Amino acid sequence: MASAVHGRTRPAKPKKQERNQKRKRDDVDAEKLEEAVSELDLKATYASFTALPLSAPTTAGLKAANFTKLTDIQSKAIPLALKGHDILGAAKTGSGKTLAFLIPVLENLYRAQCVGADAGLGAMIISPTRELAIQIFEILRTIGRKGHMFAAGLVIGGKSLQEEQDALIRMNIVVCTPGRILQHLSQTAGFNVDNMKMLVLDEADRILDMGFKRDLDAIVDYLPPDRQTLLFSATQTKKVSDLARLSLRDPEYVAVHESAASATPKTLQQNYVITPLPDKLDTLWSFIQSSKKSKIMVFFSSGKQVRFVYESFRHMQPGIPLLHLHGRQKQAARLEITDKFSKAKASCLFATDVVARGLDFPAVDWVVQVDCPEDSDTYIHRVGRTARYERDGRAVLFLDPSEEEGMLERLEQKKVPIEKINVRTKKQQNIKEQMQNMCFQDPQLKYLGQKAFSTYVRSIHVQKDKDIFKLENYDLEGYASSLGLPGAPRIKFLKADADELKKRKNAPGEILSDSEGDAKGKKAVRTKTDRMFERQNQDVLAEHYAKMIRDDKDDVDINKLDGEQEADDDLFDVKRRIPADGSPNSDESDEEADALDAPKTVLIPGAKEALVIDSKRREKLLKSKKKLLKLKDKGTKLVFDEDGNAHQIYELENEDDFRARGEAEDQRKKFLEEEAERVRVADIDDKALAKEKRRAKKEKRKERDREANEENAVDEPNEDREDLMANFLADAQDVSEDDDDQSDDDESVPHKKQKKWFENDKAKERTEEKETEIETFDDLEAAAARLLG
Numbered sequence: 001m002a003s004a005v006h007g008r009t010r011p012a013k014p015k016k017q018e019r020n021q022k023r024k025r026d027d028v029d030a031e032k033l034e035e036a037v038s039e040l041d042l043k044a045t046y047a048s049f050t051a052l053p054l055s056a057p058t059t060a061g062l063k064a065a066n067f068t069k070l071t072d073i074q075s076k077a078i079p080l081a082l083k084g085h086d087i088l089g090a091a092k093t094g095s096g097k098t099l100a101f102l103i104p105v106l107e108n109l110y111r112a113q114c115v116g117a118d119a120g121l122g123a124m125i126i127s128p129t130r131e132l133a134i135q136i137f138e139i140l141r142t143i144g145r146k147g148h149m150f151a152a153g154l155v156i157g158g159k160s161l162q163e164e165q166d167a168l169i170r171m172n173i174v175v176c177t178p179g180r181i182l183q184h185l186s187q188t189a190g191f192n193v194d195n196m197k198m199l200v201l202d203e204a205d206r207i208l209d210m211g212f213k214r215d216l217d218a219i220v221d222y223l224p225p226d227r228q229t230l231l232f233s234a235t236q237t238k239k240v241s242d243l244a245r246l247s248l249r250d251p252e253y254v255a256v257h258e259s260a261a262s263a264t265p266k267t268l269q270q271n272y273v274i275t276p277l278p279d280k281l282d283t284l285w286s287f288i289q290s291s292k293k294s295k296i297m298v299f300f301s302s303g304k305q306v307r308f309v310y311e312s313f314r315h316m317q318p319g320i321p322l323l324h325l326h327g328r329q330k331q332a333a334r335l336e337i338t339d340k341f342s343k344a345k346a347s348c349l350f351a352t353d354v355v356a357r358g359l360d361f362p363a364v365d366w367v368v369q370v371d372c373p374e375d376s377d378t379y380i381h382r383v384g385r386t387a388r389y390e391r392d393g394r395a396v397l398f399l400d401p402s403e404e405e406g407m408l409e410r411l412e413q414k415k416v417p418i419e420k421i422n423v424r425t426k427k428q429q430n431i432k433e434q435m436q437n438m439c440f441q442d443p444q445l446k447y448l449g450q451k452a453f454s455t456y457v458r459s460i461h462v463q464k465d466k467d468i469f470k471l472e473n474y475d476l477e478g479y480a481s482s483l484g485l486p487g488a489p490r491i492k493f494l495k496a497d498a499d500e501l502k503k504r505k506n507a508p509g510e511i512l513s514d515s516e517g518d519a520k521g522k523k524a525v526r527t528k529t530d531r532m533f534e535r536q537n538q539d540v541l542a543e544h545y546a547k548m549i550r551d552d553k554d555d556v557d558i559n560k561l562d563g564e565q566e567a568d569d570d571l572f573d574v575k576r577r578i579p580a581d582g583s584p585n586s587d588e589s590d591e592e593a594d595a596l597d598a599p600k601t602v603l604i605p606g607a608k609e610a611l612v613i614d615s616k617r618r619e620k621l622l623k624s625k626k627k628l629l630k631l632k633d634k635g636t637k638l639v640f641d642e643d644g645n646a647h648q649i650y651e652l653e654n655e656d657d658f659r660a661r662g663e664a665e666d667q668r669k670k671f672l673e674e675e676a677e678r679v680r681v682a683d684i685d686d687k688a689l690a691k692e693k694r695r696a697k698k699e700k701r702k703e704r705d706r707e708a709n710e711e712n713a714v715d716e717p718n719e720d721r722e723d724l725m726a727n728f729l730a731d732a733q734d735v736s737e738d739d740d741d742q743s744d745d746d747e748s749v750p751h752k753k754q755k756k757w758f759e760n761d762k763a764k765e766r767t768e769e770k771e772t773e774i775e776t777f778d779d780l781e782a783a784a785a786r787l788l789g
């Protein structure tokens, strides 16, 4: 079989004459096979591949790969599919569904002689993830390599569109992801799907759900309606709406395990442990410590958690190789990790649901679900990464006490047998202090912890099944502390969630800021802890802003970031000095850290009273002359006469002297007249002076404008400035917003322009004056943004 991987074609090229001879043989074979297939008895049970009317190349390929006996789903689905039926195939995880659709694809195209560039695309196999598409493609190559002439390819993105386009127009079979194939359907000239005979959706329920709905509907619009459609999944449904969307023709529902006692493999042992959210990492660490010789997959609900736990556990040297995988890593890194994990004997892979479905890692011993899955289907797919094809496997689910009842009910409805177990107290280790120390010493890690916290909280917030996930039931303060954070980060929810938020206004800890309240401009009450937290994270946020202008992607190694930060340290130190002990958290202005052991009393010269020194802040005050002046007595202003005698500014005149000068009333009148005249004269002078000053100022301003105009004549157009600033600030302010998890992943603010336009020297001077005091979160953002300038 010719194969085009990522757009590069690697044909196994027989000579032309040989090819023609082979074609003739295949034609004859195809006719015979057609006859044999039409005679297939659908009621019979086919135990071995040799019992099926399969082409010589497929039979040889299966044999070479040591596939001899059919699994249940293969035995039921393959004969139907060979006969051209549409199929809804449902069977447990690891039961061999991939061959159940790949064999019919090869065979049906072979019999139809849909081979060569002229034949166009014969079959499209869609997978929800790139990893799964690659795996399917590899199996297709394995069983197709013994003499099939099809051009098969993988179209999953991550490579140049042009390369893929060139290969795609020659393909007979394509394995693809929905987004990328849709792009080609709409953009690739010469990509002909008019003769397409088969459409296969692996993990069909996933591809049919909301996430892919638009892509899939658009793809189907391009495809010929008279094709054969095969849908497979371990959690397949017969939803009528889906059948209509795909215009299935009398589909056969093949659900081999429907009558089974459980929806999961018999060889899988499933347990759950009740682990309050703040203890989850302790339990996970303890588990890993006691399973160092095993191959383990650990599931989390977000990539941020995966990264944080991976980085922090790595620091703690668990004694087992750790790997991590999530959707925001580069494709090459993802492939390398899946490859490493496949080959590993003992290893622990932290992952998101990107590897929950379909992936066939050999010999996984344990699946651990640290974060409760969103529904029972996700649970089934996750645990299905172990106990595959008759092997044993174990799975353990961590449940917060509040999740227990709801989740167990859902699992029971889906026929998932699961039993409670407890962690041995002797084996349970407590790593909270270590986590805190690590976050304390490493702002990068603390930053990741904050992101992990906020993505977790958001993931709970958006969960649909509120019988399981009720945000107010979780101990979020405790959770933050277990991640090593000094307090629970404040989290903004989207405005659309306002109703939900209203219900949770009285949630414990008051850590959730009400976006509705924010929208109305109401200022939330900031507690002492809030202020402390905001201050303690200035380094981290500043680094985050810095990262926004770096071409950094999410999978950047944290050690590398550390290295990069070293170079930037001076810059950040100016704004926020790390105390001598090196601890970024021991900010002198933190109220908590402010208290002294015992108050002292100090006498300040000239002060009206003794000063009690009961805090570090007051102690610091002693060192500032300017501030001390405020406490001192103001003193008395005296004037000296020509003889050097001191007088008060206003001294009472001797009464006799006063009377000698005439009547008091006359003296008053005279005084008023003289003063009025003096004021009038002074007024004229003042006005002249003010006029002169205004003129000079105007002159100066004109001069400045002239200079600025000259500069602008050689610079970039002025109007860009405001836009750039607005764009940059809009991005920078989104620190606590995540979700998408994208804020620190897709930073692409143009560095050069920002630097150039962010602020001029004058503005810098002005802002530097202002930036000494950082009181609010806005101040903090502004300060961090200024650092970038």
Ligand SMILES: Nc1ncnc2c1ncn2[C@@H]1O[C@H](COP(=O)(O)OP(=O)(O)OP(=O)(O)O)[C@@H](O)[C@H]1O
Residues within 6 Å of the ligand: 066, 067, 068, 069, 070, 071, 074, 091, 092, 093, 094, 095, 096, 097, 098, 099, 233, 234, 357, 358, 359, 360, 384, 388, 389
């Ligand atoms: N007929 C067979 N004989 C021997 N091994 C088989 C056979 N069919 C499949 N397998 C093996 O069983 C394992 C699971 O197969 P496959 O990945 O197709 O399962 P699946 O049902 O698609 O699982 P999931 O629902 O998780 O996607 C693979 O390692 C595969 O090589």
